[in-house]
Amino acid sequence: MMKMKKTNNGTKAVWAGEKDYLVHGATQVPVVLSVAYGYDDMDEWYEVAVGNKKGHIYGRNTNPTVQAFEDKVKALEGAESATSFSTGMAAISNTLSTFLLPGDRIVSIKDTYGGTNKIFTEFLPRLNIEVVLCETGDHEMIEEEVAKGCKILYLETPTNPTVKITDIKRMAKAGHDVGALVVVDNTFATPINQNPLELGVDLVLHSATKFLGGHADALGGVICGRKELIEKIYHYREINGATMDPMAAYLLLRGMKTLHLRVKKQCENAMKVARYLQTQELVEAVFYPGLETHPGHEIAKKQMKDFGGMFSFSVKGGVETMRQLLPKLKYANRAANLGAVETTVGPSRTTSHVECTPEERALMGIPEGLVRYSAGIEDVEDLIADLEQAFQSVSSEAKV
Ligand code: PLP
Secondary structure (H helix, E strand, C coil), rough: CCCCCCHHHHHHHCCCCCHCCCCCCCCCCCCCCCCCCCCCCCCCCCCCCCCCCCCCCCCCCCHHHHHHHHHHHHHCCCCCCEECCHHHHHHHHHHHHCCCCCCEEEEECCCHHHHHHHHHHHHHHHHEEEEEEEECHHHHHHHHHHCCCCCCCCEECCCCCCCCCCHHHHHHHHHCCCCCCEEEEECCHHHHCCCCCCCCCCCCEECCCCCCCCCCCCCCEEEEEEEHHHHHHHHHHHHCCCCCHHHHHHHHHHHHHHHHHHHHHHHHHHHHHHHHHHHHCEEEEEEEECCCCCCCHHHHHHHHHCCCCCCEEEECCCHHHHHHHHHHHHCCCEECCCCCCCEEEEEECCCCCCCCCCCHHHHHHCCCCEEECCCCCCCCCHHHHHHHHHHHHHHHHHHH
16 A cells, blocks of 8 residues: 655645534635534533533633634644644743642743743742743753753743744753653744654644734634643633634634745745845844854754744844834834734834843843844845835935
8 A cells, every 4th residue: 555645734734624624515614603502412411511522512612613723733733732822922821830830940041032031030930930041042051950850941942032042852852851841932933944842842832823823813822742731731721711712713724724835935035134134234233043143053954944034133223223214114014023924023122022121131132222023925125125225214314
């Protein structure tokens, strides 16, 4: 018999997860808005309610459209199981709350997304959970801290916004040596570019709001991993209630059908724009793992299929230059979002790390004049021409 080849992620983005949810011969998954599911047979109702039989009871627990979304992400990440949330932050907070108890210790890095960093610095310590934040990219330091024992090793790679890279395989080993759960936020990379479960971690999560949905019109979060772990996280979420909305699930599901195409174009555009920015006089530094000068370039090459659609750059003259430059761009939304089909730019001090003080941002290596750039799927010549005219007008204003 001919051996079936493993299905690639582009095909999975289009097809995976949907078949079980199609009804009436429809080729697309329906949006099931019903809050509750009715049963005439009291025994069947009971069996479904206690989980002995497949089915749905109440929308806070499960919903067919939401499950189709989970099944597609599960296939893309090559996971046994997945569960979803109302937002990416809910995925992070619910996962941490599922496993961490007072007295536990968690090791992470300084450069996680601002909201995640707030959980580490504000909310976990008040529950008597010790949080150790290591220098991002300092693998020896992370290994040393992990070796002292921890319940969770939490990573994000590439990081938001300075796109620092951590060696996932190496960190998975360090975590497992002390019996820790290793969790990776894969939002920036997407499952098209990086599959942390294949690299040995236990749980991979996404803000589905970003690249997975890709159209900046639906919020969501998702986590994938072994069934026994996901069941625990699902249970925490079903009781605490951060459930994904079925309409959001539908929009995210539809967005994911083009995930591979969008991400491919976004990677190409990010690389070309980053290289262009390196040649600009007003640009101080460009942070993109695809550039040979990036300290994480070699590790990124090893663990990522492509370098992603996200980068950041700092400008000479800091906030003042940024204040002049960004409003001049025609083909960019100035907004606190990323991963959309439209190019999106924003100062990190106003977007990803608005929750942090300038001192905290400085500690994370985020200059006040840092611009986060999420490459869209436009024609790259237009994006470069747009930046060119913006730089020219800033320079001429500066000369006046
Ligand atoms: N993780 C990363 C890397 C992010 O960039 C974000 C949001 O910007 C989140 C998590 C949180 O996601 P959400 O806004 O969907 O709660």
